Amino acid sequence: MRVLMFGWEFPPHISGGLGTACYGLTKSLTKENVDILFVVPKLHGGEDVPRVDFIDAGKVPIKIGSHKEYTTHRIEEPGEEVSGVNISITTIEVESVLSPYRSSRYHAPVTHMESWSYTLEPTTHEVTQEVEVIDTFTHLFSGTYGPDLIEETNRYAEVATEIARNFSFDIIHAHDWMTFPAGIAAQRASNKPLIVHVHSTEFDRSGEYVDPKVYAIEREGVEKADHILAVSKWTKDILVYRYSIDAAKISVSYNGIMPKDLKTTSVMPSIGSHVVTFLGRLTYQKGPFYFVEAARKVLEKFPDAHFVVAGSGDLFPQVVERVAQLKLSSRFHFTGFLKGENIDKVWSVSSVYVMPSVSEPFGITPLEAIQAGVPVIVSNQSGVAEVMPHAIKVDFWKTDDLADAICNVLAYESLSTTLKKNSLKEIKNITWDKAAKKIKTIYHELI
């Protein structure tokens, strides 16, 4: 079986959780003997996993107009467990200067990729060669595309039509709204069934102030799709109530978490015995002000507690101002955006991780905290709450409850150790292999 998959980013060059999710999912799907043609707007080099080669850019030509440039890489994915079976992920690059989650600034010129997350694989000797390739592309094509993200999704769709005509595949799988027009175009060109995979909705990202254009694209995508994958029951409910989609057309497929080697964990000097951590983009969706409000209350009981705010985003200045206004600056540590090893360092000093998200389709960070041995408190308004019984759950707006939960974890060591022990055991069951098995079954039902 061959799947034409449209993504927007792929590790190592990623700006959000979407790329990580695509990596985990495709890797596990190949173990299920699923071949994947993976299309992304821009390859940055290093889109690879160990023992996977980039080869022969010219094998899959796509004509998308004389002024536009493209290149194709063929990646052989041997897969560790499936030697002898011929499976592959083909990554097709469509040149673009876009980043997908620019929130309300789609029309602003793009100067750099905004990112808050970390790269998945360390840079290696091979990657350096690839970087040269990026330079070439950037140099050649940076002026070719406009900065308008919505316009980009339309161009991406044109390319999709081209690809759909030139490749053979059984099903189309599109990840999030930027790729929905492409998915629909490919569906039209090939008459193959379309699955759209909803990793987040405009309501998660923007609350009630949704961008009408984005909403329209999302809505068209979920309506025209033959089937929808939602990353949680929470997201499924949003699709049912906000997008009027029949619940029967939506399957919930939880994300997985990739096992991490703990030996590489970095540590840093302790900053105190009680460290409460927020890690994520400082945007409306992540609820940073609820964190600050809870912190104020916790400090009444634990005057020595420290609060780490790791991440950057729209709300960064307001959060800093609010903390100063409450005269809590000496207790707060703003690290800015963190990557790889620095995240591990923050985990190493954290007593508890708090994710007070207003609307979190899934939320992989709490699982990464658990992996690093940090107990977690998450909001009930998150998909991850559905798969993690061993976390404390509160409603994001109830800062009293949140403060109460934080105090309890700080005060009672046995609570903290039991949470850690049980949740570490539990995440072993939250795997991409499980998601891939379920998704493969859905593929078969549709073709």
Next chain:
Amino acid sequence: MNLSDTTTKQHIVLYFQVHQPRRLRPFRFFDIGTCGEYFDDKQNKAIAERVARQSYLPTNALLLQLIRKYPKIKVVFSVSGVAIDQFKEYTPEVLDSFRALADTGCVEFLSETDHHSLACMMPGDEFELQILDHTAKLHEHFNVRPTVFRNTELIYSDEIGRRVEALGFNGIFTDGIERILHGRSPHHLYQHSDLGGLKIFLRNYHLSDDIAFRFSHHGLTVEKYMAWLNGIPHHENVVTLAMDYETFGEHQKANTGIVKFLEGLLTAIAKQKRFVMATASEVIRTVKPHDTLSVPHYISWADQERDLSAWLGNDMQRDAFDCMVRMERDIKSIDDPDLLERWRWLQTSDHFYYMSTKKNDDGNVHAYFSPYPSPYEAFMNYMNVLNDFSYQVSEHERHPLNKQKAGAIRSEAERRELQVPTWAMNLQNSYEH
């Protein structure tokens, strides 16, 4: 009664457990130091009333009616002290209905720890004290003197048997699990490995759970159940069935037919000749023990493990229990009966049961009983209450002693010096009257 007649027969001992904990109200970390109220009276009242309406009252009425019709029907009850107190407060008609059953003479009441606690795991004589409190309560309300004991959730070991025998009981109930039976049948009366005076009743958990847990799963009928009973070999002469009394109408609602089933079963047993229903003390009087039974490690009737892990299985549970136990000395030196009573309410095993993080079937049973969304909330709430309670106790100590309190502390010190267990002194005092 013709003794020689019954000894050749097969006995059925049917024992029902009646218990309702005093559930805690939501107590925040920020409430610590407010010396607040800990128990959710409103919720406890509502639950007592609901279970009374759905289960205790109709089932008691049914039993009374059946016993009047067939005096051969014998039933054994164990009603926890916390349940009795709540009936007295919230639903006195339940207490009346149990008293009416007691008056028939066909119903036996077992002794247990008054607060349905894990006092057997505490140092000192808290275990014995709570048993005597419960014994007094049974006498007060039902006018009975129990001679047979059942420990909280059938927790048992040789050591517990020894302590129970020392209090004068001649029988005890526990679960008939394979790892203590070593291939023997649970359908006999056993005796303690080195105390001839203590007989042991072993619950047949298959047949008990067929009613308590699996009734509606496989459409159980009276005929089917009687066929199972009749399949028991003739020489196996004591069949003990034990379950929560709330099985009838609360855990399994009346519309499942569970109450009708009970009526049909008791009628069928009363009408046949092979089995005779008996209370525990009747069996002890008439049946010779089959063999000795050694139980070196704690067992119970809870969860797959059938050990203490339902209450003390994880770090949180052990921490919470230890913190509660550590308060004993401070509480007892204050001599405030109200404070002591509240501390004992906090000992009720249910509080620790709610903190279990077990999964699957056992986890589902824990969750069914728990008023909390997760074991973590259960732990946090309990610990916050306990910390506030500690604070309250420490405040108490700061007040100057009045004469009465000083006297109490003096006599406590004397008791410790003489090394006389409190329960023995209490017993001594009761003999003098």
